[in-house]
Amino acid sequence: MREMVKLFIAVVVFSSISGGVLAAIQNATKDRIEYQQLKFVKGPTIKQIMEGCSNDPLIDRLKIADEEKERNFFVGKFDGKPDTVAFETFGKGFGGIMGVIVGVNLKDDKIIGVGVTTHSETPGVGSRAKTDPAFAAQFKGVSILDPFKVKADGGQIDALTGATMSSRGVCGALVSAGEIYKKFKPEIIKKLKEKHG
Amino acid sequence: MAKTVVQEFTKGLWAEIPPFRLVLGLCPTLAVTKSVENGIGMGVAVIFVLVCSNMLISLLRNAIPKKVRIACYIVVIATFVTVVELVMQAYAYPLFLQLGIFIPLIVVNCILLGRAEAFAAKNGVLASFADGLGIGVGYTLALTSLAIVREVFGNGTFYNIPVFGPSFKPFSFMVQAPGAFVCLGLMLCMMNILGKK
Numbered sequence: 206m207r208e209m210v211k212l213f214i215a216v217v218v219f220s221s222i223s224g225g226v227l228a229a230i231q232n233a234t235k236d237r238i239e240y241q242q243l244k245f246v247k248g249p250t251i252k253q254i255m256e257g258c259s260n261d262p263l264i265d266r267l268k269i270a271d272e273e274k275e276r277n278f279f280v281g282k283f284d285g286k287p288d289t290v291a292f293e294t295f296g297k298g299f300g301g302i303m304g305v306i307v308g309v310n311l312k313d314d315k316i317i318g319v320g321v322t323t324h325s326e327t328p329g330v331g332s333r334a335k336t337d338p339a340f341a342a343q344f345k346g347v348s349i350l351d352p353f354k355v356k357a358d359g360g361q362i363d364a365l366t367g368a369t370m371s372s373r374g375v376c377g378a379l380v381s382a383g384e385i386y387k388k389f390k391p392e393i394i395k396k397l398k399e400k401h402g
Numbered sequence: 403m404a405k406t407v408v409q410e411f412t413k414g415l416w417a418e419i420p421p422f423r424l425v426l427g428l429c430p431t432l433a434v435t436k437s438v439e440n441g442i443g444m445g446v447a448v449i450f451v452l453v454c455s456n457m458l459i460s461l462l463r464n465a466i467p468k469k470v471r472i473a474c475y476i477v478v479i480a481t482f483v484t485v486v487e488l489v490m491q492a493y494a495y496p497l498f499l500q501l502g503i504f505i506p507l508i509v510v511n512c513i514l515l516g517r518a519e520a521f522a523a524k525n526g527v528l529a530s531f532a533d534g535l536g537i538g539v540g541y542t543l544a545l546t547s548l549a550i551v552r553e554v555f556g557n558g559t560f561y562n563i564p565v566f567g568p569s570f571k572p573f574s575f576m577v578q579a580p581g582a583f584v585c586l587g588l589m590l591c592m593m594n595i596l597g598k599k
Binding site: 241 | 466470474477478485488493495496499
């Protein structure tokens with residue numbers, strides 16, 4: 206019996222030391238890992254949208270709690286002023302959920318760029334939502350608060366040929382982006398003022 | 403038993419080189435040697451884990467109760483593997499994505515447990531360090547040479563740099579799973595011919 210207790214204690218001591226060490230290391234690397242994941246998954250799209258900004262939007266991001274989860278708003282500085290935010294929303298495409306990052310100018314609520322991040326659309330058809338610059342270009346300069354619809358649904362957006370569902374997915378993501386933007390704009394502006402004066 | 407530290411190190415490079423002589427750790431050997439970069443990355447991860455776990459186990463060899471030694475070894479090894487995984491995510495994210503599941507799987511790599519049980523548990527810290535380093539470097543060399551053959555012929559590149567002219571048609575069989583077995587078999591055969599005196 207005594208031996209059993211001894212063995213038990215040895216394993217417990219070992220495991221707890223290991224657990225403690227790992228917790229410390231995870232804590233130390235947490236922010237960096239998050240940054241790396243953003244950089245390689247969303248980074249390229251954000252960079253494309255924020256072309257010409259003078260900072261790294263991935264570092265200057267705002268974290269705002271939305272009920273259970275946390276939302277990331279990537280802030281871009283143009284001419285030294287942090288007046289642009291980009292964030293990710295989701296819409297339902299043909300093959301599943303599509304992730305869309307949209308950049309918005311805080312002054313006039315106009316979209317400066319749109320880019321698809323993750324999707325499972327048909328390669329060569331729906332996937333053009335990510336690769337076709339002409340499709341993304343028609344969102345530029347439109348107010349984020351507009352109702353986005355493809356022309357077939359009585360809206361203003363030219364759908365990709367043969368990929369109406371994917372185009373609807375992007376529009377759906379932008380409609381929800383409008384709602385998120387409306388909800389968080391005051392908080393974003395408040396936080397930016399605190400941070401940058 | 404009266405081997406010097408240098409001998410403990412050099413035996414891992416030829417006489418006991420893991421995948422060829424001990425025929426251990428074959429799962430990652432076959433899976434990650436598609437490119438030289440992956441092979442070296444995996445090798446470095448194994449060197450780190452092997453050296454650290456060998457030293458720590460050797461240091462604690464009198465404190466670990468015999469009956470639960472395997473559990474204790476696994477805890478030690480798993481701790482270092484998780485450290486590698488976190489650090490790799492934080493500082494070499496693309497490599498981490500490439501190696502994927504094979505980093506956590508180092509825990510069940512027979513080389514580590516084998517060295518802990520067969521060597522570190524019976525020898526001093528310095529000898530265990532030399533043994534771990536030797537076996538680790540040998541493993542890296544084996545992975546790298548296998549990866550060189552597979553990447554050069556299977557993909558026409560070396561460390562992602564093209565080595566043949568544009569007219570070269572990659573022998574893509576080499577980077578697929580059967581190519582890994584064939585290549586490993588041929589190298590094992592060559593090692594045996596060279597080793598026979």
